[in-house]
Amino acid sequence: MAASNVVFVLLICFIINSFAKRDSLYDFLFNGDYEFIDLTHPFDNQTVYWPNAQVFRFTKQIGDYDATGSWYAANDFTAGEHGGTHIDAPYHFAKTGLHVGELPLTKLIAALIIIDISSIVNDDPKFVLYKTHLDHLLYYEDKPSLLIFKFGWSKYFNDTKKYLGQNDNDNTLNFPGLSEEVVEWIISANKKVVGIGVDVASVDPGSSTNFPVHKILSTKGLYGIENVNLSRQIPETGCTALALPMKIALGTGAPLRLVAICSKQEPK
Ligand SMILES: [Zn+2]
Structure with missing residues (x-):
């Protein structure tokens, strides 16, 4: 050769x-350089659902040994689309928007930015986030991003009445949320934002009756994520989100397993 x-x-x-x-x-x-942080509330009989929605329920539970001594267990469950940690597809508030089953993975796997406003909210169930609250807080990534706002509400998740701020006298809900103004501003300032999440039951404040933030997200083709579990600390930048809902083909929303993959080093 x-x-x-x-x-x-x-x-x-x-x-x-x-x-x-x-x-x-x-x-x-x-x-060894990464950790996985579960941002999902468990689905069980304490899971928060929107009032009048079908709560999560096992409709059949088998769990027993048969005559030969082998174990077999299986359940059925029923649940509304919009409860617990879940995604809102654009179709939820826009007739021509994508259903859950049509959401592309390239938007569901995205850079994650946590915006911690809990100290401003200060446990006030009437709090609404406006642009002035955020002028010095917003951080953007130049890549498809999921922004999650931390209102500090996850600690109430196991007390539905408190979490939703339900008032028995007038049937109102009272928990913090985003203003139309702030969401319009975020979306116009950064075209790479693909979804917006919150650690409360709705992206709109609990008192809203016309859901303008839902309508903006849906018409702009963004997804929403509600009831994010922010009980544990998570870096505000540098994480990647896996937002993988149950693939309900024609769903307006769906239960979601939301996971953050975060570098153990401080982001530069
Ligand atoms: Zn929803």
């Missing part, structure tokens, strides 16, 4: 070898 052929074969071997050694995504994610 000519010397040039030997060099060529060695070069090919080197290229093949370097591809074979390239870390898989799994190796990358589990190399």
Whole structure:
């Protein structure tokens, strides 16, 4: 074999070898530099649903040993689309918007930005977030991003009445939310925002009756995420969100498993 052929074969071997050694995504994610943070409330008989919606319920529960001594367990469940940690598809408030089953994965896997406004909210169930509250707080990424607002409400999730601020006298709900103004501003300032999430039961304040924030998100093709579980600390930037709803083909919304993958190092 000519010397040039030997060099060529060695070069090919080197290229093949370097591809074979390239870390898989799994190796990358589990190399010790990343942590996985579950931002999902469990679905059980304490899960918060919108008033009048079908709450999460096991309709059949089997869990027993048969005559041969082997265990078998299976359940059925029923639930509304809009309860617990869940996604709102654009179709929820826009007839031509995407259904849950049509949401592209390239929008459901996105850079995650947490905007912690809990100290401004200060446990006030009447609080509404306006642009002036945010002028010095907003951080954007130049990539498809999910913005999640932390109102500090996850601590009430196991007390539905408190969480929703239900007033038995006048049937009103009272929990904090976003103003139309602030959402219009965010969407026009950064076209790469693909979704907006909150740690309360609605992106609109509990007192809203015409749901303008829902309407803006839906007509602009963004998804919403409600009842995010922000009980534990999470870095405000540098995380990636996996927002993977149950693929209900024609759903207006769906239960969601929301996970953040965060670098253990401080973001630069
Ligand atoms: Zn919803």
